[in-house]
Amino acid sequence: MQVDYIIVGFGLAGMAMSKELEDHGHSFVVLDNASQVSSRVAAGVFNPVILKRFTPVWNADEQLDNLFPFYTDISKRLGGEYLTFFETLKVFKSIEDQNNWFMACDNPLLEKYMNPKIIKEEVNGIHYFEGFGQVKGTGRVLVTKVLDDYIDYLKNKDQFLEIPFLHDELEINQDTINYKDITAKKIIFAEGYGLKENPFFNHLPLTGTKGEMLFIKAPELKLTQQIKSALFVLPVGDDIYWIGATFNWNDKTLDATEKGKAELLEKLNTMIDVPYQVINQFGGIRPTVKDRRPLVGKHSIHKNLIVFNGMGTRGVMIAPTVAKQLYQYLENNKSLPKEIDIERFKS
Numbered sequence: 637m638q639v640d641y642i643i644v645g646f647g648l649a650g651m652a653m654s655k656e657l658e659d660h661g662h663s664f665v666v667l668d669n670a671s672q673v674s675s676r677v678a679a680g681v682f683n684p685v686i687l688k689r690f691t692p693v694w695n696a697d698e699q700l701d702n703l704f705p706f707y708t709d710i711s712k713r714l715g716g717e718y719l720t721f722f723e724t725l726k727v728f729k730s731i732e733d734q735n736n737w738f739m740a741c742d743n744p745l746l747e748k749y750m751n752p753k754i755i756k757e758e759v760n761g762i763h764y765f766e767g768f769g770q771v772k773g774t775g776r777v778l779v780t781k782v783l784d785d786y787i788d789y790l791k792n793k794d795q796f797l798e799i800p801f802l803h804d805e806l807e808i809n810q811d812t813i814n815y816k817d818i819t820a821k822k823i824i825f826a827e828g829y830g831l832k833e834n835p836f837f838n839h840l841p842l843t844g845t846k847g848e849m850l851f852i853k854a855p856e857l858k859l860t861q862q863i864k865s866a867l868f869v870l871p872v873g874d875d876i877y878w879i880g881a882t883f884n885w886n887d888k889t890l891d892a893t894e895k896g897k898a899e900l901l902e903k904l905n906t907m908i909d910v911p912y913q914v915i916n917q918f919g920g921i922r923p924t925v926k927d928r929r930p931l932v933g934k935h936s937i938h939k940n941l942i943v944f945n946g947m948g949t950r951g952v953m954i955a956p957t958v959a960k961q962l963y964q965y966l967e968n969n970k971s972l973p974k975e976i977d978i979e980r981f982k983s
C-alpha cells in the first residue's frame with residue numbers, strides 16, 4: 637500500500653488529523669491498537685472558562701470557532717449528531733467566590749461567556765450555598781460515538797487497521813518511510829500517553845495525568861445543566877450522570893481504583909443530596925505536558941516523522957485547531973505557533 641501519510645493513534649488528535657488530510661485530498665492509513673483510552677473516557681465537555689480560577693482557556697475563541705464547523709462537517713460526512721449544548725452552573729461557596737466572578741466578568745475575553753447576574757434559584761438535588769454563576773457557550777462532544785462512527789467509515793475505505801504500531805519495525809529513508817507493506821511520505825504519531833513507548837519522541841516532557849470518573853443513576857436529580865463544584869455533575873440522559881474527575885500524577889495504569897472511587901464519592905456527597913447508585917467507573921491518562929501546551933512538530937533528524945500530542949485536559953477544544961496548524965506547517969510551510977512547537981524543548 638502506498639499513501640501520503642500513516643497516522644498512529646485514533647483518539648481526538650488522530651481523528652482531527654484524519655479529517656484534515658481527507659479535507660485536502662491526501663491518502664492516509666490509520667493504525668490503532670486501543671492501548672490508550674483518554675478520548676474514550678472523556679466526558680467531551682468544552683468550556684471556554686477555567687472555573688477553578690475564573691480565567692479564560694488558552695485560545696478559547698479560536699478553538700471554539702474551529703470546533704463547531706469541524707463537528708458539523710463530520711456530521712455531514714458520517715451522518716450522526718455529535719454535539720450537544722447545555723449551560724454550566726458554577727456553585728459559589730462564599731461571597732468571595734461571587735466577588736471573584738464579578739471581577740472576571742469584566743475581562744473582555746470572558747464577558748461573552750459569563751453571566752454577571754448571580755443565579756439565586758435553588759437547583760433540585762444540589763446543595764445550595766451562595767448561588768450559582770452561569771457559563772454560556774458550553775456543551776459536549778459525544779466522543780466515543782464519533783470515534784466509533786469515524787472508524788467504521790475509514791474501515792469501509794480500507795484506511796483503518798486495528799493493529800499495534802511497533803516502532804522498531806519502521807524503516808526510515810530520505811523521502812519515504814516503510815512500515816510492513818505500507819510506504820508513506822510521512823508518519824504522524826498521535827499516540828496520547830502511548831508516546832512514552834515511542835523512541836523517536838519519548839524525550840518530550842509528557843507527564844500524563846490519570847483521571848477517573850463515575851456514572852451514577854439518580855432518578856430524583858432532574859438536571860438539564862452541568863453543575864461544577866469540587867467535581868462536575870453532567871446529565872447524559874436516562875437519569876444517568878457523569879461524575880468527574882480525579883487528577884493523579886503518579887498512577888499511570890488505566891485501572892479503576894477504590895481510592896479514585898472514594899475520592900469521587902466524598903466530593904460528590906458534598907454536592908448532591910438525593911439518593912444515587914454507582915453504575916460504572918473508568919479511568920484514562922490525559923496526555924498532559926509540563927507547560928500545558930500541545931507537543932507538535934518534526935523529529936530533529938528524521939523530518940518525515942511528526943508528533944501530534946499534548947492535548948492535555950482539553951482535547952475536544954484543542955485538537956481541531958492544532959490539526960489545521962499542523963497541516964499548514966507540513967504541506968504549506970507555514971510556521972507552527974511557537975507555544976505548541978516542540979522546538980521549545982530543544983535545549
Ligand SMILES: Cc1cc2nc3c(=O)[nH]c(=O)nc-3n(C[C@H](O)[C@H](O)[C@H](O)COP(=O)(O)OP(=O)(O)OC[C@H]3O[C@@H](n4cnc5c(N)ncnc54)[C@H](O)[C@@H]3O)c2cc1C
Nearest residue numbers: 645647648649669670671675680681801828830847951952
Ligand atoms: C477522565 C478524563 C476526562 C476527560 N474529560 C475531558 C473533557 O471533558 N473534555 C476534553 O476536552 N478533554 C477531556 N479529557 C482529556 C482528553 O481526553 C484528551 O485531551 C484527549 O483524549 C487526548 O487525545 P489523544 O488523541 O491525544 O490521545 P488518546 O485518546 O489517548 O488516543 C491515542 C490513541 O493512540 C493509540 N496508540 C497509542 N500507541 C499506539 C501504538 N503503538 N500502536 C497503535 N496505536 C497506538 C491508542 O490506542 C489511542 O487510541 C479527559 C481525559 C480523561 C482521562
